[in-house]
Amino acid sequence: MTPLIPMAAKPLLAINDMSIVFTSPDEPDVKAVRQVDLTLTPGKTLALVGESGCGKSVTARAVLRLLDSNAEIRTGEIHFEADSGPVDIARLKPDSLALRSIRGAQISMIFQEPMSSLSPVHTIGDQIDEIILLHERVSPKQARERTVSLLDQVGIPGARDRANAYPFELSGGLRQRAMIAMALACTPKLLIADEPTTALDVTTQAQILDLLRQLQADFGMAMLFITHDLGVVAEIADEVAVMYLGDVVEQGDVYEVFRAPKHPYTQALMNSVPRLQRKSERQRLSPIKGTVPSPKDRPEGCAFTSRCPYAFAPCPTIRPEPTVVGDGHVARCHLLTHAREEAVA
Numbered sequence: 001m002t003p004l005i006p007m008a009a010k011p012l013l014a015i016n017d018m019s020i021v022f023t024s025p026d027e028p029d030v031k032a033v034r035q036v037d038l039t040l041t042p043g044k045t046l047a048l049v050g051e052s053g054c055g056k057s058v059t060a061r062a063v064l065r066l067l068d069s070n071a072e073i074r075t076g077e078i079h080f081e082a083d084s085g086p087v088d089i090a091r092l093k094p095d096s097l098a099l100r101s102i103r104g105a106q107i108s109m110i111f112q113e114p115m116s117s118l119s120p121v122h123t124i125g126d127q128i129d130e131i132i133l134l135h136e137r138v139s140p141k142q143a144r145e146r147t148v149s150l151l152d153q154v155g156i157p158g159a160r161d162r163a164n165a166y167p168f169e170l171s172g173g174l175r176q177r178a179m180i181a182m183a184l185a186c187t188p189k190l191l192i193a194d195e196p197t198t199a200l201d202v203t204t205q206a207q208i209l210d211l212l213r214q215l216q217a218d219f220g221m222a223m224l225f226i227t228h229d230l231g232v233v234a235e236i237a238d239e240v241a242v243m244y245l246g247d248v249v250e251q252g253d254v255y256e257v258f259r260a261p262k263h264p265y266t267q268a269l270m271n272s273v274p275r276l277q278r279k280s281e282r283q284r285l286s287p288i289k290g291t292v293p294s295p296k297d298r299p300e301g302c303a304f305t306s307r308c309p310y311a312f313a314p315c316p317t318i319r320p321e322p323t324v325v326g327d328g329h330v331a332r333c334h335l336l337t338h339a340r341e342e343a344v345a
C-alpha cells in the first residue's frame with residue numbers, strides 16, 4: 001500500500017492496518033485499536049496523543065508484543081528494520097528468540113513509573129550490567145564501565161558510586177534517569193516512551209525532556225512518545241498522531257497539525273489547552289463536552305460522533321477515509337470529503 005504521507009527516508013517502523021481486540025469468554029470482543037497506520041523515520045520522534053483510554057499504550061506495547069494475555073493483534077503488520085533485516089513483529093511469537101533479540105536491544109521502552117522496569121532488590125548497576133551482558137559479548141568489567149558511562153550520560157552525579165545504589169535509595173528524578181540509562185544500554189534504534197514525565201514535577205519534567213532530546217541526538221535513535229500533554233508534544237515531537245477511541249483521527253508534522261488542525265477532535269484538544277496571552281486577549285478555555293464512550297459502545301463510523309459539534313448523517317455509521325489535508329498531514333473526517341464533494345458539485 002502506498003503511504004498517504006510521503007516518507008523522507010525508509011521507515012524504521014511501519015504499522016499498517018493494525019487492529020487490537022481484548023477478548024473475554026463471557027463478553028463480546030472489545031476493539032481497543034482499530035486499523036491504525038503509523039510510520040516512524042530513523043532518528044525522528046512520533047508522539048501519540050489523546051485522552052485516557054484511547055489506545056496509546058496498547059498501540060505502543062503491541063510493538064514489543066508486551067500485550068496482556070487477553071489481547072490479540074487481529075489484523076495488520078508491524079514492520080521493523082531489525083539488525084538482521086526487515087521483520088513483521090506482529091507475526092513473531094512473543095517468546096521467540098527473534099523477538100527477544102529485538103526487545104531491550106533494538107527497541108526498548110521506558111514508563112511513567114520507573115519501578116515497572118527496575119527491580120527493587122538489585123542495584124541499578126547490576127541491572128544495567130545484566131542487560132548489556134545478555135545482548136552483547138563483553139566481559140562483566142567492560143559491561144560495568146559502559147554502565148557507569150551511561151549513568152554519567154543520563155546525568156546521575158557520582159555515577160560509579162551510584163551504580164551500587166538500590167532504586168529506593170534514589171530520588172524520583174534519578175530513578176527516572178536510571179531507567180532511561182537501562183533502556184539505552186544496548187543503543188536501541190527505537191525508544192518507546194510511555195508517559196515518562198507525567199508523574200514528575202515540572203522542573204524535573206523539563207530536565208528529562210531535555211535529556212531525552214540530547215540522548216536522541218547522541219544516539220540517533222527514533223522515539224515513539226506517548227503523552228496526553230500537547231505541551232510535551234510541541235517540545236519533543238517531529239510528527240504527531242492524534243488518537244481517539246482506538247482510531248488515529250489525524251496525523252502529520254507537528255507544526256502543520258498544531259498550526260491548522262483539521263479534525264474536530266484535534267481542534268477541541270487544542271482549544272482545551274491554556275496559552276499565554278495578554279489579559280485583554282484571553283479567551284475562555286473550552287473543555288471537550290461529554291466523555292469518551294466505552295470502546296464497547298463505539299459507533300461503526302467516526303468514533304468522535306457523540307461529542308462532535310459538526311456531526312452529520314454519515315458520521316455514526318460510515319468510517320471516514322484518511323484524507324490528505326496538507327503537506328505530510330492526514331485526517332479522517334467526513335467534513336473534509338463532504339466539503340470537497342460540494343466544491344466539485
Ligand SMILES: Nc1ncnc2c1ncn2[C@@H]1O[C@H](COP(=O)(O)OP(=O)(O)OP(=O)(O)O)[C@@H](O)[C@H]1O
Nearest residue numbers: 022032051052053054055056057058059068070295
Ligand atoms: N487488559 C485489558 N483488558 C481489557 N481491556 C483493556 C486492557 N488493557 C487495556 N484495555 C482497554 O484498551 C483501551 C485502550 O487502553 P490504553 O491503556 O491503550 O489507553 P491509553 O490511551 O494509553 O490511556 P492512558 O493514558 O490512561 O494510559 C481502553 O479502553 C482500555 O480499557
